[in-house]
Amino acid sequence: MSANAGDVQGKAAARADETNRGPPPAGQRNSDLENGDPRVEEKRDSEHNPMEEIEKEPDEYARLLKYIDYEAQRSKHAGEDGDGEEEEKEMHRLWYAPWKKVAVEPEGKGKVPPRWLETDMQQGLADSEVAIRRQRFGYNELESPRENPILKFLSYFKGPILYVMELAVILAAGLRDWIDFGVIIGILALNAFVGWYQEKQAGDIVEQLKAGIAMKATVVRNGQEQVIEAREIVPGDIVVVEEGQTVPADGKILASYEDKDRSRAKSIMDKRAASKQNSRSGSKERDSEETASEEKKKQDREDEDGREDKGPAVFSTDQSAITGESLAVDKYIGDTIYYTTGAKRGKIYMIVTDAAKQSFVGRTASLVTGANAQGHFQKVMNSIGTTLLVLVVIWLFAIWIGGFFRHVKIATPGDNNLLVYSLILLIIGVPVGLPCVTTTTLAVGAAFLARRKAIVQKLTAIESLAGVDILCTDKTGTLTANQLSVHEPWAAEGVDLNWMLAVAVLASSHNIKSLDPIDKVTVVTLKDYPQAREMLQGGWTTHKFSPFDPVSKRITADVEKDGRRYNVAKGAPNAILRLANASQELQDSYRLRTTEFARRGFRTLGVACQEQGGEWQILGLLPMFDPPRSDTAQTIAEAGELGVRVKMLTGDAVAIAIETCKQLALGTNVYDSQRLMTGGMSGSDVHDFVESADGFAEVAPEHKYQVVEMLQNRGHLTAMTGDGVNDAPSLKKADCGIAVEGASDAARSAADVVFLDEGLSAIITSIKVARQIFHRMKAYIVYRIALCLHLEIYLTLSMIILNETIRADLIVFIALFADLGTIAIAYDNAPHARAPVEWQLPKIWFISTLLGILLAGATWILRGTLFLHDGGVIQNWGSVQEILFLEVALTENWLIFVTRGGSTWPSWQLVGAILAIDILASIFALFGWLSGNQPHNGHTDIVTVVRVWAFSFGVTVILALVYWVLNSIPWLDNIGRKKRGVKDKTHEDFITNLRRVTLVHERGGNGNEDIFRFQPETEVAKKTQDQPEKKEKK
DSSP states (O other), X not given: OHHHHHHHHHHHHHHHHHHTTOOOOHHHHGGGTTSOOXXXXXXXXXXXXXXXXXXXXXXXXXXXXXXXXXXXXXXXXGGGGSTTOOOOOEEEEETTEEEEEEEEOOTTOSOOOGXXXXXXXXXXXXXXXXXXXXXXXXXXXXXXXXXXHHHHHHGGGOSHHHHHHHHHHHHHHHTTOHHHHHHHHHHHHHHXXXXXXXXXXXXXXHHHHHHHTOOEEEEEETTEEEEEEGGGOOTTOEEEEETTOBOOSEEEEEEETTOTTXXXXXXXXXXXXXXXXXXXXXXXXXXXXXXXXXXXXXXHHHHXXXXXXXXXXXXXXXXHHHHOOOSOEEEOTTOEEOTTOEEEEOEEEEEEEEOGXXXXXXXXXXXXXXXXXXXXXXXXXXXXXXHHHHHHHHHHHHHHHHHHHTTOOSSOSTTSSHHHHHHHHHHHHSOTTHHHHHHHHHHHHHHHHHHTTEEESSTTHHHHHHTOOEEEEOSTTTTBOSOOEEOSOEEOTTOOHHHHHHHHHHTSOOOTTSOOHHHHHHHHGGGGOHHHHHHTSSOOEEEEEEEEETTTTEEEEEEEETTEEEEEEEEOHHHHHHHSOOOHHHHHHHHHHHHHHHHTTOEEXXXXXXXXXOOEEEEEEEEEEXXXXXXXXXXXXXXXXXXXXXXXXXXXXHHHHHHHHHHTTOOSOEEEHHHHHHSSOOHHHHHHHHHHOSEEESOOHHHHHHHHHHHHHTTOOEEEEEOSXXXXXXXXXXXXXXXXXXXXXXXXXXXXXXXXXXXXXXXHHHHHHHHHHHHHHHHHHHHHHHHHHHHHHHHHHHHHHTSOOOOHHHHHHHHHHHXXXXXXXXXXXXXXXXXXXXXXXXXXXXXXXXXXXXXXXHHHHHHHHTTSTTOTTOSSOOOHHHHHHHHHHHHHHHXXXXXXXXXXXXXXXXXXXXXXXXXXXXXXXXXTTTOOSOGGGXXXXXXXXXXXXXXXXXXXHHHHHHHHHHHHOHHHHHTTOOOOSOOOHHHHHHHHHHHTEEEEEEEOXXXXXXXXXXXXXXXXXXXXXXXXXXXHHO
16 A cells, blocks of 8 residues: 555656756647647557556555555645636637647736746746746736837838829739839838838837836846846746835735744744634534624624734735725735835735736736727828729729720720820829828927837827817826925924934834935935934834824834833824824914915824823924926916926915915816816816816825716817826826826826926927827828829820820829928928917818819920910920920929928928939920930920929929918818817716616515615715614614
């Protein structure tokens, strides 16, 4: 029997040793991916089945022991694919065997195998194991991995406009027009390369900035501690976290840092297990006559008394960004600590249980970042592209009908047939450079913003930022300097001011590596008080320090010097006043000072001391002030000139918020957000309050979401700033979410723009830059639509009336020149609008259509002069094809100077690009390149070229005058503009009232009937609160 048991143990040890070697290499694991490889299946069939070996064991108990050991091993390693539970996986067809489907687990999904969480604390993971785990779960970051550059490049060949050009490539190949075939492919490739390269450059700049703010972490790997980027952490890593750091991933506490061998941690875990076992045993031995209700009451009392022996708290974290509670939470051995929470006390070893994407914060962030809805910018581009495609179809229809009446053949002769006409219209009818130029303009703008410490998460956010008319901003660090300072501390009568300041420092954290802002300013204030510093020299011992408690609203410490014990406290003035039994005169003086400080916008702390167990004595008040930034008032005034209204949302009290608004000339219509949101006003009145308010005080994250929603209901484009995990929903809800400097990873992930600099000026500057970028894109779109309509109108009429067209070889170069030169619009010196901008598509189409008609008319005038006996513009000799080509190229290129406006001088890049294109077009005309069978081999006299230049300049001047007049017409300037601040009283009242009621479910009198009814939320909440009180009275 023992021999058999020993044999079983030996085999179990061998199997355990085999499994502890880690999972097989990735390639080996996936070798059977297609589930149809004969070699793998043959190998699998030949492998030994453990259950068959167990069943063959003749000895009953040996067989039972083997079975127990087998099940133990299965249970231990069942989590290799997720705790043995079958998870729904996405099915994909194999590219080399499309008739087969395989389950593919996306990177970063699935459960961490339990075996991965058995890492040796002193040795950590080996580098080879890290690579395996990263392959499965990816990097420890919330952001999605960067796109494959090859796939990104190929994406520039997708889209309705580009599909038309690709159809033109096929048509050119079918007509054996190899010049057009090559040039069109060149246009497509050039647009794709420029767009891809510019976006890549902007992305690289952003990545460099992100790398500079990357979180670091200390891990144990290969038996040594090493500092790495937090993104490189994998599940199972041993991480050292200490006070002042941010927890880099979800994990469990293994031991305190001093407990290197985990002996104390194991002892605590053993005691805890024994305590639970004793609790169960005691429960079974209770008198059977004890009722279930009495048993429940006793169990509840035990839970409340905390009889489970958890051991000492080895760590505490600030979970306010997740839960909203400001009290630091104590953590014990075996407890879970969460990604992005701040370490407030202690230094521990933790084992990573979940990387960022699978963490609590990661799952929360995925709820607001998972949607990939089509942005407004993309909708506008698709709308323009679709409309132009419809117009192309209409013009083609007209040409084919006209061609049939003129007996034009479909494919012959070579230069004048319906297929050639179709090819020409396909080339000129769609702006192939539209995706490239708009993407390049956005990318260059994003790179410019990145250099100003504003990271644009997605390029289309620039459009949203340009249209913002209300900016909801935090106070601390954005409107103020985030530099607290103590302003004229007050000591009670008979109290030494230096002693009061010394006590305030004693009641502060002394960890200089991670001082709270309030504690830091309290400590640093002593630099101006040498006597207070002398009082703290030598002999002081801190026996106990209790950090800020939001219930008692104070910090306390038990200290000793020269054998005398002191209890010291610092906190909210009213909380400190309740500690002491002060005289009425002192209380009145204390309250008067507190009110005065609050009225002046100061955040005030009271200080008290208790000596040798005596009575508490009030020592004085510490008024603290976070001054506004020097440029904030000017920036707010500038924002008003730009049509952006600034609303302050702060967690401070109303009095402090009002005082700050006064100093910033922001307006003093500041309300308590809690009372506003839960008051008895109608929905329409609440919307009016939100819209008219200058700010809100005592704001919680849910209030931010409600403010954004109500402003959006009124048609406002709203930007919202935030920094915590709880701010993520409001940042996602806003038209432009802004993560401020120092924001959490979840807030950054949900935001559209991430700022690395503090201050409102950075945001306002970004709004101006966004409007400049928007101006460039709008100028290009008006220009490009007009170009399409110009040639569509002229060539359609020319084909129908004269059965004549500009040669296809020249047309492709016109299309190439139109986009090649105007790519430089991304670098143009654009003005920023003085009001929030919008696309106003009806206005764009009206102006573009009129400009296109005028361009077509000018080309017809030039063509008409060529019918004159003296040759019109031709001086000595010239080619009709080349003259028309030159006029079209010049007037179209110069149109960009019209649509960009005249408030700023064009950039040298734009002027240089257009000039180079014009010179090249003139060379085409002079030497008759690609003109076909024309007199003088298509050559054009230099004087004729000069005349065409002069004619084109005159056309451009007329276009500029028309454009200026059109933009001066008020009704046209307002056409297509979205109405903001629109009130819908019925809808607002209904939605607000609906939110104020709760669906209550009750049982009927017989206990079988379900009753549902609506009841005001306040009554339900009050009833819920009253129930525990009634129970206590009973």
